[in-house]
């Protein structure tokens with residue numbers, strides 16, 4: 001997956017399109033990002049109440065599905081808000097249904113079409129399937145033990161690389177294949193969390209704000225040509241960053257829960273931001289607890 005840059009996409013402003021992937025009609029999709037080279041995408045899919053896809057088959061791409069509202073039946077599994085499943089390319093699934101309607105964030109790693117088949121495609125890696133997971137049942141971890149390969153932010157007390165305090169993560173999927181190190185995770189910022197500098201990464205980083213609020217003081221490319229300031233994100237806002245996009249300082253007043261996609265383990269290159277205190281103070285003074 002190689003993503004386009006979205007700095008602060010209010011997903012509610014993206015026009016819904018009828019899904020056209022060979023599955024039963026009725027769903028709508030909002031495109032968050034798309035890899036023009038592979039046809040991979042990140043979508044918000046909305047399932048109307050009573051939607052049924054009666055066939056068993058597989059997709060021609062891997063699919064991460066995270067339910068953010070409602071209920072979704074996949075075969076004998078019943079997924080509700082906060083449930084996650086990864087179905088690899090070619091692995092059969094179905095039938096599907098959404099009796100009461102649902103919304104789900106779905107990632108595809110390349111162009112996808114549904115192929116009707118009671119069996120998985122030849123060579124499909126059924127062992128790579130993940131879940132379904134009721135994500136509230138797995139423990140939060142220190143990101144340094146869970147998703148971070150390298151961070152140049154230094155702990156003021158120890159001088160060692162770390163992340164600013166107040167972040168927790170839950171890894172949902174982490175590829176260990178020669179051609180893929182993709183990660184999908186939940187990450188939580190505690191109320192009042194502040195990351196005082198900018199960071200950038202040598203990998204893609206995509207974030208969907210599931211709940212809470214977030215402020216990003218600066219976002220710019222390495223030449224500082226396309227520059228945004230004072231971005232405020234609410235629930236159902238989305239970010240996708242190709243490698244090298246600087247972002248920060250970051251803070252949140254009520255806390256933030258994100259669904260995170262990266263195409264490699266986290267490597268954060270940290271830089272100081274002069275005047276970050278005034279930016280953060282100005283923003284937080286205008287916010288309300290909620």
Ligand SMILES: [Fe+2]
Pocket residue numbers: 199200201205247
């Ligand atoms: Fe980042």
